[in-house]
Every structure is written in structure tokens, then in C-alpha cells.
Amino acid sequence: MADPVANTGSTATTPDGGVDNLIQVENLEVRFYTQVGVVRALNGVDFNIPRGQVLGVVGESGSGKSITGLSIMQLVPRPGRVEGGRILYKDKPDSKTINILDLGRQSDEMRAIRGDDIGMIFQEPMTSLNPVFKVGAQIQEAILLHQTPNKQEAWDRAVDILDKVGMPNARRVANSYPHELSGGMRQRAMIAMALSCSPNLLIADEPTTALDVTTEAQILSLMRDLQSEIGTSIMFITHNMGVVAQMCDEVAVMYLGRIVERATVDDIFYDPKHPYTISLLRSIPRLGQKRGQRLEVIKGGVPDPYSTVTGCPFHPRCPSFMPGLCDTVLPIEAFIEGKTNHTVRCHLYPGCTPDSDQAVTGVSGTIPTTSKAQ
Amino acid sequence: MASTAGVAQDLRQAAKDKKKDVGQMSQWQLMARRFMQNKLSVLGLLILLGLYVLAAFSGFLAPYQFNELDSNNVFTSPTGISFAGGRPSVCGQSQVLNEELLEYEYVEDCSKRYPIQFFVRGFEYKLLGLFPTNWHLFGVSQAGAPVDEATGKPQEIKLFLFGADNQGRDMLAQILQGARVSLTVGLIGVGIATILGSVLGTASGYFGGFIDNVMQRTIELISSIPQIPLWAALAAALPREMSVVRRYILITVVLSLVAWTGLARQVRGKVMGYRSLDYANATRAAGGSHTRIILTHMLPNAVSHIVVVAALAIPGAILAETALSFLGLGMLRPAVSWGVLLRDAQSVQVVMDYPWLMIPAVLVIITLTCYQFLGDGLRDAVDPYS
Amino acid sequence: MVNFIARRLIAMVITLLFISIIAFFLIELPPGSALDAELLRLRSRGGNLSLSQVRELEERFGVHDPWQEKYFKWVGGLFRGDFGYSFRYSREVGPLIAGRLGFSLLLAGTSLLFAWLVSIPLGVYSATHRNTIPDYIITTIQFVGVAVPEFLLALVLMVFAARFLGADVGGLFSRQYEAAPWSWGKVWDLMKHLWLPVIVVSAGSTAWLTRVMRANLLDVLNAQYVQTARAKGLKENAVVWKHAVRNALHPLIMTLGGVLPALIGGEVIASIVLNLPTAGPLFIEALRNQDMYLAITFLMFTSVLLVIGNLLADLLLAWVDPRVRLE
């Protein structure tokens, strides 16, 4: 993977003061009411996506990245429910802020946002296109829904956008069925579909995980080009730090349904604060690493989603574990001194340990999961 | 999603009783555990076991012989039981002369009651087909029965829990006897079909090539003839005159002759999947014989699936026997099965007048539904991801 | 495409040829013939048939020929539109059965249509409203529906219709139309009689298809492309009906070939109970009386239906799913 130094994102101008956030997520909580018990998938997630920027969301699988993306679309699958928080969305810098969660899941307003304002790409290119419809028709469907009622025009636009995502012979591709395309081509078609209505935000959920390295590089460079061309913001979900380095302006690190560190991509790579982030970075191979030196793995595994961890959820695996503190008190989010916005949730840093009366609310954030006895 | 929840549930369940780690449990234990969690299937299994026990003890449970004719009790409706005086008892009958027809008729006469007794002696039978005895669960005390004026003998006071049929035969006794046939014909038929299907399916899937080709065409051919007409034609080809036991055996064969194709197809698919797996190749490379590979690697792996497919095939076979007997092509009197009994209930008029003749149908439905629940539960237990 | 159909048609003819041999052998198998029964009947009426007369009759109908010979005679006759002779009814099989087969087909076809029209919406509703009370009700009815034998349902419905609807149950026509030529009144009368047998015959298939539809749709609704469709901003109805249902129809279509003969099987039983003038009861009668040409004609007819149903299913599948190629 490329050296992080080379790529710091193309539009990495950190906004100061009056930040123009396209999306601002506040204290988002999502729970799954399964037969076995309640799964707390997201426990108060806060982040924002500045207009025109690329936010990387990283974390091990199961940390809640996909659910975060789906929450923005109001597409959390059953038996999941968004239980709290706000998702503020601003269509244009001067338009009114709306809380997406206030819209009904099936309301016309919400459906107008889906596909038109916010597009989404999924991890599995093999299964994210409907096998029984032509690729062109599936893109045309989105355009007909949001842009023009004219079928021919929509079809032409679909072909155009396929051309734009670098499909050789876009006309033929539009007329083929998904099973006739390779994985990379399908993912390009998905990108075309997601971008067909020029959305303000593109949520890309591990778009390259299922692809081989060469195809991955092509897709990433395509997304970067399109991003700078259209000016779309991207929420780029991945578990691959190398991809983050190539793609993102800002990074949010997730662990067990919480964001544990937020910073610019430079800060994440050169000045990581949270022990989890540090371990994540250590686990990627680097150029110049001594031969024979072992790659580090984070010890332990992600805990069972049904069980409860008191205190900092990372403490059982943390190399800097402080007994008596980390296993009892949930750290709160605090700013790190510096020129850029850099926040962390870890008792190692000042401001993260709540004072005693706040500690009560902090701990109450981890109500033991009430697993319904079967 | 439900299935992932199911798996998670297993893990949790296992984690709860800390005695055993899921990782250490055998595949069978895991399946058994998943099966036990499906309440409907367990209920189905319990009801079925109950029915089989009833059938096994039919002689003990029935107060009268199933083929005992009684011209005094043609179409007698289920006897009312009263608990007056704290003991269950039945009403007697009194004989009145119909002046117009100049015949004796029987009307219920509750002026005298006959108590029901438990563990009484009655007709001879063999308990479980082995031990000759004449003990029965219940009977009616005959003390004080009036004398029949036509015959001069004391009247027999009878208890027909489920009524009597057009020849005065006790429906309860017939249903219990019929259960022996109806509950086993399908089971044995599917058993034979399973053996046939497993052997042929394994051979077909394992050897492939010519054998497979012939087998597949044969199966296609058989399944190109609609099942029920084919079953009917096969059953009709059986000679009419033969012993009950022979007919029973031949009907099971008829059932299995059609049912094996589906099983063979499933087994073939499984075996073909296994054939390409590494361990089969490894065994072959190590010089293992075909038989060895099939017996030690493929069959054990396919067994759980064979069981599931077989279980799902049982209700069809039971229904087929009922339908054939109902049409007069399956079991025939003097043999009794639920289908044979339902032959008497073919017309609306009969059903409206003597609804108790439909009791066997209720039992058919219960049996089939339970088998379906059972099969579904087995499938989910074996293959939680499907 | 044309190539595919042509090859399938050839395969069909070969299959049917084999089936006819098997079926013929099967029906020839039991000893005795319908002629014996017929002779017995004549004798019992006091008719004094001489031995030579019997010989002549046996000769004429080839009773003592080996079965292969009879088979070829029969197949030869088929090409001339001669389906053989029914001893029991003393008539040619062709005209005897033709009208009844028509009603069989009408009943099976209507039932098939009914089963699909009911099971698809029910299955979709059940799957999209999983674990709600209507879903539980539908699921329970399904389980019982598969388990209830046709004849029982037929009886229960008939009792119900006779008692509460005052409907004229049994048969396909009212008495005044039975022998009347076709007219609108007769068609309407047919409709009034048809609904009950249709429900009876299609109940099992409907229940089963609903179950299949529900299970498939549940699978498909978890598919990524359904989420993609939602992410486009489509209405949930469009997501379900356009994107999901079409993919869930697969196994339903594959069973089309099997459902048709299952319906015919149900028709046989329902017709006996409901006293319908279809071919089913004739078939059972024929089997019981060793009236072989009648029986085999029916058996072949249902096999032809099944084979055609399978071909239709294949074509339909290719039309619904582009991944299935016909070559």
C-alpha cells in the first residue's frame, strides 16, 4: 500500500470557525432487538462531514460502520432501530438544516433524499445489482425517479454516466445484465448508479474490499477523480488504513459502536492518540519495515455484541490499561490541543475523564444489555 | 437474518451452561440442541410419539374388536357419558315396538345407568403383538341389563366413544386398528425409498458418467408421470385377492417405487458436492477404495440431509396411502386404515348425518401437520443457513 | 431459442414414448381383462354365449396377444386418432373421454391460476409483515392447508355450502343445463358450480406455493440489491414488487411443471366426492375394472400435461431470469 505521506487528500483545507457541514451526526444510537437480546450497535456516535470532503470511517468489522452509513439513509434493517440522536443535513451551504431522523422512513421527503442527495455503494459488487434487470435500466430507474420523467433522456444519461466511470463501450454495458460483467465492472456500474443524480454525499461502504488489488487501485483513483470533479462529499467506510491514506481528508476511528478518535488524515497517521488507532496503524505493513519483524496484531478479539463491558470498551485489549479507571469509567470525548480539530476518547488524555457527577451519566451510558431470556 | 440469530442463540445457549463449549460439541449435539429449541417441532414429535403409542396398545385401549359387527348399533352416535354420582356411567337402551313397521327399535333410556369400569376383561388379543391377554382399559358393567325380546338374551350395553359405522362396528376400535396401518405404511414406504434412493443416488453422484446418465434419465422418466395417477395405476396392478399382510407389504413397495426418485436426486447432489472436496481426493490418493470413500466419508456427511429429506417425504406417503385406500385401490377391507374408514364418508349426506365418521380425517390432518413440523424442525436443525 | 424448443420437443416425444411403454405394461400387468368381466355380465343375464362366440370376441379384441403386440396395435391406432375401446362402456375411448378431459383441464387450469393469484400476494404479504399476527395466521393456515386431504376439504366445503349458502353443490351444471347446448346461461351456470371444486383442488397447492413464496422472498429481501433499490429512493412497494418478487418467483416457476399434475391428482379425488363429470373418476373406475385403454389414455394425457408444463416452466424461467440461457 502507498506510503501515507504521499496522499493527504486533495481538498484537505480544514475549515475553521464557521464550518459548513453537509452532515452532522450527533449522539446516534442504534439497537437491534433480536430474539436473543438487545444488540447495542451504535452507542452515541458523533461526527460531521464537511462539504466537499472525504471522511474515512475505519474500524474492525462489527464496530458499526455500515450501520452508521445506513442510519444516514434511514435504511437500518429490521430488527434494528435508531433509538436516539440527530442526523442534521444541509442541502446547500445557505439552506435550512433538517434532521433526517425526523422524516418518516418511507416519506416522500426521505425518498427524495435517497439516491438524489445521498448515494450509496455497497461492499459486494457481485450482489448489489439486481440480476434480472439490465445495468442501464437500473441506473435509468434512479434517474427517472429524481431527474427527468423522459425515458429516452434517462437512458442516454445512464449511458453517459457509465462512460464517465470509465466503462469501455458504455452503450453495450448498459444493455448487458450484471452477470455478464466482472466484479470491477459491476462496482463501476454501482458507482455510476450512485453518482447518476449528482448526490451531495456518497456513502461508500467498503467499496473495494471484495476486489483484487489492481481493480481496487483503479476504482479508488476513479472515485478520487470523480470526487474532485463533481465535488461530492464522501463517507468512505473501510477497514483498510492504506485506503484511508489514499482517499480521505478526515478520519473517524470506530470501536464497538463509538467513535474513539477523530482527526485529519495527517494527524491520524503522524500523531495518533488512541491506543486502538495506534494498534490499527501498527497492524499495516510498511515500506522500510525490517525484515523478519512481525506485524503486530491487536490482542484479543471484539467482544460478543450481547455482553457488556464496563468502562472504556477497549480496556480488555488495551496495552495502556489503567486498572480502577479504564474498567469502571467510560471516557468522554475531548479535544487535543493543536491547530486542527482532533478529538479522542481515552483516559490517557486530559479532559476525557469526566468529573464525578458527570461520571454517573458516563457510566449510565453502558446500561447492561437486557438480554431477553428465551 | 433469522438463521444468524439462530446461530447466535446456540452460541449464547452454549455459553450459558458453561459445562460445554460449543467448539467441543459434536455436530449431532449441536443439531439436537437446535432441534429442541424449535417448540413446534418438538410438539409435533411428542404428539406423533403419543399416536404411535396409542396404535401400539390398540387392543388394550379398544373395548370391542374392530371387526365386530353389531346390527343393533348401525350408525349409533357417540355415547354420552354422564358423571352423575361421581362415577362415569352410560345410559341404557330400551326396546320399543314400531307399530307401523312392526319392528323393534332402540331408544335411549336413562332411567337405568350402567357404570363404566376400568381394567376389565374382554376379548382376547395379543398385547404389542406378543403377550396374549384379555385385559382392557375400560368397559361397561352389564349388571341389570334388560332382556332382548327378540333373542331372549340379555341386551349388551355398549359404549361407543367415537360412535359406530354402518355395520355397527366400533369406530374407536377401528381407528386404533387403522392407525397401525396408516401410521406405518408411509413410514416404511419412505424407509424403503430412502435406502433405494441413497444407494442409487450415491452411485449416481459418485461414479458419474454413464451410470449417472442412465440414472438421471430414469428418474426424469418416472417423474414425468404424475404421482397420484401413477400410484393409482401401480396399486391397481396388484391382484385384488390376497392376504392383508401381503397387500400391506406391496402397498409400501408401491409407495416407495415412486418416492425414491426425489431422495436419489438430493443424495446425488450432495455426493457430487463432496466428491470434489479435498478429503475425498486425499483418500483416493492414499489408495482408498471406492467403497471406503463412500462409506467413511460421503455417507456420514450426507446422513443428516438424507434424514431431513426422508422426514419431509413421510407426510406425502401417508397422504398417498390414505388417498389410495379412499379410492378403493390401496388397503381393502377386511384390513382397516384411516383411508379405508373414510371410504364410508364419501358423500355429503353421510357426513351431515353421521359426522363422527370423519374422525379419522381429523387424525390424518393432525398426523400430517405434526410430520410437517417435525420435518421443518429437522431441516432447520441440520442446515440453519438454508 | 427455436433450436432449444425444437430439441426439447424431440426429447418430449422420446420421453412420452418410454412412458407409454411403461404405462402400457403396468396396466396390462394384472391378470384378466375387462372383456372377462363383460362376458361374465352377459352370462349372468342369462345370455348363452357359445364358446366360439367368446373366441371370436377375444380374437377381435386381441385379448390373448402378447402385450408388445397389443402395444404396437395401440400406438398405431393413436396415429389414426383411435385411442382404443372401452369394454366397460362399450364405446370408443376417444369420444368417451374427450369432453371429460376438457373439464379436467378447465378445472386444473383454473385451479392453477387461482393458486398463483392467491399464493403470490399472500406470500409477499406474509414475508413483508414477518412476525405479525396476520403472518402467523397465514403461516398456520398454510401448514394445515398442506395437510388437509382434498376429499376432506371437498366434503367440508360441500356441507358448508349446502348448509349456509344454500348453494347447489355437486356436479358442474344444474339439471336443466346438463344436456343443454352451450349458451351464456350454461357458461354462467358452470361458473357458479366451478368455484367450489377450484378451491378444493387448489387448496393444497396454494398453501404450498404460499410457503415457498414467503421463504424465497425472505431470502431475497436480505439480498444486497434490494438494499440498493431502496437506496435509490424507490417506494417500498416498488422495491418489493419490482426488485424482490421477480427474483423470488424462480422456484415457483420451476415447480409449475409439477403443480399441474398435482392438481390433476387432486382433481381425481375431488371429482369423485363432488361428483364432477371430469376424467378422474373415469380413470379410477377404469383401473378398478381393468378397462385398460381408458386408463392408459388418461395416464398418457396427464403425462403429456406434465411434460408440456415443464417446457413452459423452462421458457418462463428464461424469460424471467436472464441468467438462465436456452441453448
Ligand SMILES: Nc1ncnc2c1ncn2[C@@H]1O[C@H](COP(=O)(O)OP(=O)(O)O)[C@@H](O)[C@H]1O
Ligand atoms: N441484522 C442484525 N441483527 C443483529 N445485529 C446486527 C444486525 N446487523 C448489524 N448488527 C450489529 O451491529 C453491529 C455493527 O454492524 P456493522 O455496522 O455491520 O459493522 P461493520 O460494518 O463495522 O462491520 C454488529 O456488531 C452487529 O452486532
Ligand SMILES: [Mg+2]
Ligand atoms: Mg460493514
